[in-house]
Amino acid sequence: MTLPIETPAVLVDIDIARRNIRRFQDYADRNGIGVRPHIKTHKLPQMAELQLDAGAIGITCQKVTEAEAMVDGSARIKDVLITYNILGKEKLARLERLNERVILSVVADNQTVIDGLSVHFAHAGKPLTVLVECNTGADRCGVAMPAEAATLARRISDASGLRFGGLMTYPPADGAARVQSFMSEAKRLIEADGLKVPTITSGGTPGMMEAAEAPITTEYRPGTYIYNDRSLVVRGVATWENCALTVLATVVSVPAENRAIIDAGSKVLTSDLLGLSGYGHVLGRDDIRIDQLSEEHGRLVSDGPIGLKVGEQVRIVPNHACVVTNMVDAVHVLEGGKPKGQWPIPARGCVL
């Protein structure tokens, strides 16, 4: 079926997105876990509203400007966690303005960040809530040991302008046991020091259906689950049928019997591999590999005749949905399988 949409284009099937939201919300509700979706996947206030409608307690953003775009875009977004170490005068000034508009919290994993936040918020009208980021195996940010988490919790609690909000981690997909042991020990130490630990927040779509295996978790921050992508299908946690985001492309050349070139390259599909080989899955064509991308061309190859014609459209599930929504100014929304219009993406490119 040819869609009346100029290509390349990013399509979002809103019916599938709604089902994906519902599925995890139901799981979280059954297990008494709050859902705080990460908006990095969709970057759209409208999608955040669907998540809030389903029962989400608030949203997660990675950068201050993302939070600004989301709060500006929906008056219904009233509770935002920015899971990032925030540094620098301009960002702190933005943070202060946001903190006056919504229930805001951020994280810190080191004294320099706590000091910067405290110097700024000591003179602000309202204290800022700060959680301690903990490393439970992803080896990105986060304190390495529960004792360090307890030390920083005390320092946040003692710092002017700040309020200790709890513990945050972004674990590996199979990290539930490690989350449970790290967070239990950190909580014990912090409570022994006379502080409360209101929130213990974990995240990640690959491990979300095992979130309850770390029962200490009070809230969970899945991102990709709303759209799904090839990486999640390959991991076995999604199927092609529940991939809400696809890239629509047109075949522009069939220069050899087993090779076709499409008008979507790395500027739409991105070079993210996430450990996979190839740059996406052509729906309905298991035999095709997208073996090479340049910026505006994607190369499709097959072991046999490729059987595609110049001018034909293909739909591709990208390796990683989150990065694709950062490449275009708008997504085309499908409802009942039909194009319903374009939604501009206000939090695209918000890296500050």
Place this chain on the structure above:
Amino acid sequence: MTLPIETPAVLVDIDIARRNIRRFQDYADRNGIGVRPHIKTHKLPQMAELQLDAGAIGITCQKVTEAEAMVDGSARIKDVLITYNILGKEKLARLERLNERVILSVVADNQTVIDGLSVHFAHAGKPLTVLVECNTGADRCGVAMPAEAATLARRISDASGLRFGGLMTYPPADGAARVQSFMSEAKRLIEADGLKVPTITSGGTPGMMEAAEAPITTEYRPGTYIYNDRSLVVRGVATWENCALTVLATVVSVPAENRAIIDAGSKVLTSDLLGLSGYGHVLGRDDIRIDQLSEEHGRLVSDGPIGLKVGEQVRIVPNHACVVTNMVDAVHVLEGGKPKGQWPIPARGCVL
């Protein structure tokens, strides 16, 4: 040195860019080759003007909307080649409007594209110039054999609304000999058929200083040469000192002695590897590897102590400059090593 710029940010040193432009223009002038820079690297009308000032004969774009953004952005851009097979009503209508404003040419490597162009331009006020794209080893688009090029040249020449403009190729880095043999044979066949071959255009920064080894080439389309990047330094065709584009980032966490996390991830540096390992080069720190990116975090590791502090800035030469300018709405221009202001990037995200 700490720059007063909010991070992450993309910096362009305009003095280095000017020197890079000059170096290739001088080579091309000595060898009687026209320079038609590909704007995909900078996406900026101002940079195209520097290239025209230096002696470029026009510009190259990959997509119709890129050409629109460049022509809208500078009245001095009057000659544009779009090196793409263009299909679809909306794009053809845009192409017709552009063709009325500037000297425009496009390419085709198949009959379907030629038919689409001809059906549209048969009724346009001005014919469209079409070159035949030839595959000289990159195995992306392009006809496989000189005889096919001659067949398409004849068909373009005979098609209403179209004018045959010559031959175009995007060869591999070491493709000069193949360009020379393919194009010589194609030209011979086309001329034997009674047609002229006004332009033979080749491109690619890695092979640009060997462009004259294919003396049949009348013009060359380098893109990355204006900024250079890590991929070109590793290939030995640039040095760190002539990399004009860098990413400025701030260390936000030093969670282990040999690991630091910066505020630039794949949303600025991109996941493009171009065959390299790691995601960029930290200037002045040969010992550091950027071994992992997530969207908003870059992970720096070293075999010994990383020796970076939270809050410190680093400057990174990315693997691939062209894709980085697609990730941000503006670049920070440096002149004499000092920030001179921001230039919005009008051709960012122009994938249609």
